[in-house]
Amino acid sequence: QITLKESGPTLVKPTQTLTLTCTFSGFSLRSSGVGVGWIRQPPGKALEWLTLIYWDDDKRYSPSLKSRLTITKDTSKNQVVLTMTNMDPVDTATYYCAHSHPSTMAIFDYWGQGTLVTVSS
Amino acid sequence: DIQMTQSPSTLSASVGDRVSITCRASQSISIWLAWYQQQPGKAPKLLIYKASSLESGVPSRFSGSGSGTEFTLTISSLQPDDFATYYCQQYKDYSWTFGQGTKVEIK
Numbered sequence: 001q002i003t004l005k006e007s008g009p010t011l012v013k014p015t016q017t018l019t020l021t022c023t024f025s026g027f028s029l030r031s032s033g034v035g036v037g038w039i040r041q042p043p044g045k046a047l048e049w050l051t052l053i054y055w056d057d058d059k060r061y062s063p064s065l066k067s068r069l070t071i072t073k074d075t076s077k078n079q080v081v082l083t084m085t086n087m088d089p090v091d092t093a094t095y096y097c098a099h100s101h102p103s104t105m106a107i108f109d110y111w112g113q114g115t116l117v118t119v120s121s
Numbered sequence: 122d123i124q125m126t127q128s129p130s131t132l133s134a135s136v137g138d139r140v141s142i143t144c145r146a147s148q149s150i151s152i153w154l155a156w157y158q159q160q161p162g163k164a165p166k167l168l169i170y171k172a173s174s175l176e177s178g179v180p181s182r183f184s185g186s187g188s189g190t191e192f193t194l195t196i197s198s199l200q201p202d203d204f205a206t207y208y209c210q211q212y213k214d215y216s217w218t219f220g221q222g223t224k225v226e227i228k
Contacts, residue, residue: 047157047165047208047219060215063122096164104170106212107155111164 002026004036004097004112011118012087018117022080022097026110029055029075035100036080037108038071040093048093052100053080089119123147123211127220133228138199142223144192144209153213156185156194159206159222168207169194199225 008020020038027034037052051071052060061069070083080097094116098108124147134140144154152172157165167176169185172192182197196203204227209220 046221047210049210049217049219063216098164101167101170104153104155104212106153106215106217107167107170107210108165109167109176111166114164 002099002110004099004110006095006097006112006115008095008115008117010116011120013121014088014119016087018082018084018087018091020082020084020095020097020115020117022082022112024078024080024097024099027099029053029073029078029080031055033102033105035105036073037098037100038080038082039096039098039108039111040091041096041114042090042093045093050084051082052106054100054105087119091117092119093117122216123150123213123218125209125211125218125220127207127209127223129223130221131224131226133226134199135228136199136201138228140196140199140225142194142207142209142225144187144194144220146190146192146211149189150211150213152188153211154185154187154192155210155212156183157208157210158203159208161205165208196225 004024035054038050053071094114096114097112099110101107101109126145154172156169159165173185206224
């Protein structure tokens with residue numbers, strides 16, 4: 001059974017750096033074809049894909065946010081970490097981590113419950 | 122970026138209705154399109170991938186069609202659990218984008 005869970009701060013100040021951790025079980029990021037991504041959703045708004053990391057350490061970033069994002073993995077801990085710099089109130093959103101679908105490696109078949117991050121002074 | 126536009130934004134329907142949601146891409150994405158369902162306060166759930174492939178465990182009343190720039194999600198007979206918001210996602214290139222969502226509400 002695949003599960004994912006996001007953890008990190010619920011409140012960050014403008015200009016600070018956000019670090020979120022996705023802890024997963026039921027699969028390994030050492031296995032070929034596996035990926036874990038991050039997607040966010042501002043309150044009442046649409047989904048926005050942020051980044052994804054693959055088993056071979058290939059990383060993909062949203063072009064509009066690339067300069068602010070870093071994704072890393074720790075296969076021994078079954079964790080993926082998202083870092084987003086220079087946070088702004090418009091970055092207030094629920095942040096989800098998700099497992100990439102094995103047939104495409106580009107869509108998401110298992111999601112965490114999400115964690116709401118509020119950016120405010 | 123490839124822009125995805127869904128219509129309508131809101132759809133009012135009754136249990137048992139056949140409903141369709143359209144997703145248009147700003148350029149051709151072949152068949153690289155997925156559909157998700159999101160219940161309030163929950164994470165999205167994958168329904169359809171590669172435009173028309175039904176994800177395992179998803180009821181057969183859901184179907185997808187289309188290619189190129191125009192795609193459709195159809196629910197053949199709306200059930201109470203289907204009142205939710207639906208999103209399309211293109212994955213043609215490594216700049217994946219979602220539509221703005223279509224809320225299916227009770228008429």
